[in-house]
Amino acid sequence: MINVFVLQNGRLNQVNIDSREDLEKVAPVWVDLTDPNDDERAWVKSIYGVVLPDEEDVKDIEASARYYEGENGDLHLRTDFLLEEDDGPSRVVTVAFILARDILFSVHPEDLPIFRLVRMRARSRPGSIADYKDVLLDLYATDAEYSADALEGVYQSLEIVSRSVLQEELSDQDAAGALNAIAHEEDLNGRIRRNMMDTRRAVSFLMRGRLLNSEQFEEARQIMRDIESLDGHTAFLFDKINFLMDATVGFININQNKIIKIFSVASVAxxxxxxxxxxxxxxxxxxxxxxxxxxxxxxxxxxxxxxxxxxxxxxxxxxxx
Incomplete structure (x- = not known):
């Protein structure tokens, strides 16, 4: 699927693209491709001269080559975005960005809530977007906000686990449920920390490359400060998770010692x-x-x-x- 956005009065307006002719008629600032097919890849290559990477190329790229400049001067970036799912564990989705001909091209295997949120906000906030680099920075800023919301969810989940673990009597069934919940939140917290590290690297690359104007550079610095503020929260959550894990394992040991105690007393008696x-x-x-x-x-x-x-x-x- 291909989503094309044009800039009108500082707003991103989506243009429906059904054929190659529709894509030729517009002057986009952002071309977002979700699991593109061969025809859509051919359209982008023939009209803009941009070769879109395959999904395997995006995943297999080395960490040291996540940000590089192509032979034709196009700037390529690979960034991980957090994806939370209600019916499964959280995961990260790697998105390929290509900055070419004053257009932002993004390629990802599935639609992400961060991209939907950026599209919705850009339509309702006139003047927030000036060019394709503003779109990219807005995606990174929204990614930081999304991670912050995910951390709040971890806080709430751990509060529920705390009340369960610190009750007077903790059965083995309650302990098993608490361990499962703690492991889930630890995995999510780790993914958030990794996601923030990757976003920090991407924003730092844009700042070092002198690709941003003064306003965009200040916005990038604010994104970096937001990410740094989240580091303290993830570290605190790791400590809280370790405490709850130790407390739960301790209560399990106490319950097991009670059983061993009964057998010991009976054998002695x-x-x-x-x-x-x-x-x-x-x-x-x-x-x-x-x-x-x-x-x-x-x-x-x-x-x-x-x-x-x-x-x-x-x-x-x-x-x-």
């Missing part, structure tokens, strides 16, 4: 009766039960007393609580 029964089961020359009529009753009384006495002593010392 029933050791004397077992010893008495073993002695009375030996083959004496004169069997007590035959030589003395009170032999069996005495053995039973001794076994009961030897079993009750340890329980009474353990309970008095508070070891059974």
């Amino acid at each position: 029933f050791l004397p009766p077992t010893l008495i029964a073993s002695i009375y089961g030996m083959n004496f020359k004169v069997l007590p039960e035959l030589d003395w009529s009170f032999g069996y009753p005495l053995a039973i009384v001794m076994m009961i007393a030897s079993a009750v006495t340890p329980f009474w002593y353990f309970r008095r010392r508070g070891w059974l609580k």
Whole structure:
């Protein structure tokens, strides 16, 4: 799918493109391609002279070559964008940007909420977009906001987990659910941190390349400050996640120790009766039960007393609580 946007009075207006002729008639500032087919790739190449990278080329590019200038002077950037899904774990989607002929070309395998938000905001805020570089900076700024919203979601989720973990009684089922939730939030927090690192690198590359005017340079600096402010939050969340993980594992160990404690007390309590029964089961020359009529009753009384006495002593010392 190809989405073409033209600049009118500082607003991004989308133009419907159904054929190659429709694309030739417009003077776009942003050409956004979501999982483009062969025809759409051919249109872009023949009209603008831009060769769009394949999905495999975008994923397999080395980290050191994520930002480079092509032989024809086109500027190529590869940036990861965070994508949260309700029915699955979060992930990052790599987007290929090409800056050529005063046009921003973006290629990604699926539509992203950040791109939808930028399109919606540009239509409702006249004067916010002046050229294709403003579109790119707006995407990076929105990416930082999206990551901040994701961090707020992590905060809320961890608050729920905290109330579950720090309750008076934590069952094994509750602990398993808490560990699953903690692992999910730790994965999301790590992806947010990686996403912010990648965005910082991209914005820093634009600033070092002297491609921005004074206003755009100041906007890039503000994006960098926003990203730096998120670093402290991700570090705090990592500490909170580690604390909740240790607390949950500690409660699991306590529950397991309670089970081991029961077996330990039972083994100690029933050791004397077992010893008495073993002695009375030996083959004496004169069997007590035959030589003395009170032999069996005495053995039973001794076994009961030897079993009750340890329980009474353990309970008095508070070891059974």
